[in-house]
Amino acid sequence: MRFDEQVAVITGAGAGLGRAYAIALAERGAHVALIDAGIADPNAVLTQDSGLIKTAQTLTELGAQTLSFKLDVRDSVGLNDAVKTILARWGHIDIVINNASIHRPCAFEDLSYAQWQQQLDIDVNGSFMLTKLVWPEMKRQGYGRILMSCGASALYGDRHESCFSTSKMALIGLVNSLAIEGMDSNICVNSITPHALTQMTEHHLSPLVKPLFSTSSVNAVMLFLTSTLAPTGQHLLVAAGSVSHGKFTESQHMRITDAECNPNVIHAHWHELKQARPYQVHPSGEAQVTAWAKRSAGEHHIVIE
Template sequence: MSVNFEGQVAIVTGAGNGLGKSHALALAKRGAKVVVNDLGGARDGVGASASAAQQVLDEIISQGGDAIAHGANVAIYAEVEDMVNQAMARWGRVDILINNAGILRDKSFAKMPLDDFKLVMDVHVMGTVNACKAVWGIMQEQGYGRIMVTTSSSGLYGNFGQANYGAAKMAVIGLMNTLGIEGEKYNIRVNALAPAAATRMTEDLLPAEILEKMTPEAVTAGALTLCHEAAPSRMILCAGAGGYSSAKMFETDGIYLSPEQQTPEEVVANWQALSNEENQRALESGFKQSEKFLKKAQQYFSS
């Protein structure tokens, strides 16, 4: 199956460098009209410059593509809304949103100022929320949309010194899961990418010989599969150094304790049974957990 984006309009946030730049160039190469968004700050979020986005824009135009650049700070909704309005004024639709913009302010939790925690949350979480909100009504009306959020292994599994980043990257999974449910009847599919790549965000974290294998292009191959017409929904795709896998949250089948047994002592005593992974499964929504527990209770009281 050929993956192409002819006639589609894509917005890529944080597209001035690294993964965002790779995503934007690949979308343009495959026919998409692209909004290249980048505030142009340093990786800790300080400063602003139009040069990075302009360079990507120039590269797309030189290769015969169609694009505009916009320096919206994704943490400020009015600026994101202006970016989307410019895309609509030029092309009349928005088909794809790739939420890639992000910053790092790594420190152990004990040493981390709360301002650093809040800023990372604002950029990663509210930046993603703002962009999704700005395009949501458009995608509903046109009956089509593909949205990708960017998560991280730091959010899925934790990483020392990244309490702020990890919390933010897990938060966007909750957003993805709910938007995927709400968008289904409008043919809006929402997915998450967990990338591992050599970018300015990781350049001082890994040895050079490892970084050279972790190309942004390898991750972009995964990103584009989450944004095309036949994309799945509510999937977490992990990609890095040519490796691809999916991550999913599973819940054990669990146990039922009768009313007289519902004490912490009984929960501890049955820890092995409630943790048994034999019949674990992924739940389609939060209500499915309540449904499971209620069925167990009904079985007890009807027996």
Template sequence: MSKIDFTGRVAIVTGAGGGLGREHALALARRGARVLVNDLGGTVDGSGGSVSAAQAVVDEIRAAGGEAIANGASVTDAAAVQAMVQQALDAWGRVDVLVNNAGILRDKSFAKMDPADFRLVLEVHLMGAMHCTQAVWPHMVAQKYGRVVFTTSSSGLYGNFGQSNYGAAKMALVGLMQTLSLEGQKHGIHVNCLAPTAATRMTQDLFPAGMLDAFGPAAVVPAMLVLAAEQAPTRTVLCAGAGSFEAAHVTLTHGVHIGAGADAPEQLAARLAEATDRHGEQVPGSGAAQGANEMALAAAPRTA
């Protein structure tokens, strides 16, 4: 079993002033990475800001003998994100790992959701991750190496009451990962998603008191390290919590061919259980696989 080592690598971790991000930054530094610690320093809902949270993590890393610098940019500010990446390049000459961890919550049932709160959560989670990834992408392409980790969530993968904005943003990150993993493959860039279950400042009220220790953010870190390592997979959604790890997949069933006749809606309704039967389902290599499957079904000989 080879040790996962980041010696000589440069990592950027967003939202790293506390919780999961802090644990990610500390773990990368312990394993040899030079780390830019980004954190706006705001509250859980995204208001306010101070670089002090990021600087505190930098101080921890330096006290342990590592190299780190602090950054207080908002990931929603594209120009500030570009400057953040340039800060890492000026300090260390490269960026090898990007962990998109920054996030906020504006929970409310959909019927009561303010569109501004919906939009802001998308801006931070989705557009923030896009800004950061787009800023590092050309440098990773040029060096023929990169590791990008998006932080998704079970709320996006499977839904969660009161989190329509958060769930939409988190599932969108899976879609972004799916395409970027394909586009990055020839450049040595691996792109993955981490779906953590952890008691952090944003989620600690959701856990029974007796389970807080088991679901500490440090228990998620091994999954991040695997997804960011030189030996990392690509196009993987890895779930982690309390020391357990699973993978999530978007699958495609074998399906049925009905045709486009006038009674196709009624036929589909009658055969819906067959269309949704998961026996023999696949994980497509790309979006084109859906069309290929439908073409094969359409071309197959019909039996009376």
């Protein structure tokens, strides 16, 4: 699978999975724009030891064309300037990988508003702003691939992860809606929930299993979701060679009459409701509302199309 002459923009590209993504795309012919906040001090100068510089040097050694931006994704002006520079250099943007994030577990009672806002600003607002900037260009060219980076904590919850899981789950909703809006313009929007051995995760993995969590399977999924063959509106989970498809489903519904509309009825049927099958998948929120309407209309002898 090749990406010759395609232009990819990757945030959080100085280390970890962002760096792995950049190398994988560059090896397959893509031009890669790297965005990373770099050093914590916004006034600091990039050194030869910085992750952003190292990633750029690696891509250059691979023969890839690259641009680097020491930039915090919360900086809307800086993102705008970066997109302008990329378009001036290469004329188009085909792939955006919103990978930048932070991970600072914290008990909910100790979580400050500043911590909460920082997480949302980086994960959600940063992804929104970059995607918003490239969206008109992708619509104009009739092609685009956008990938949001999620986390298992968002899908299932974890202790001391309320901040991280909230911001990452917000990206799932963004994917679901943007995929529908981008469909007519061949813009595919998906999410990846990866886990690999990086600086962010090395303290959460046992030494026994660390060798299992390479970036190989994660890169394979990333490349598929950013390729010309990509689906849209999909959520893939990948780690340690395991790939699975995640989606929200609705179990078989139960009907309650107007006379039964009280919480005791729900409680009485909770076990069967919780275990109900089969599962149904709805392609959009509107489809779910339509399903609710049809179920009720049939019982009230109302005919709807």
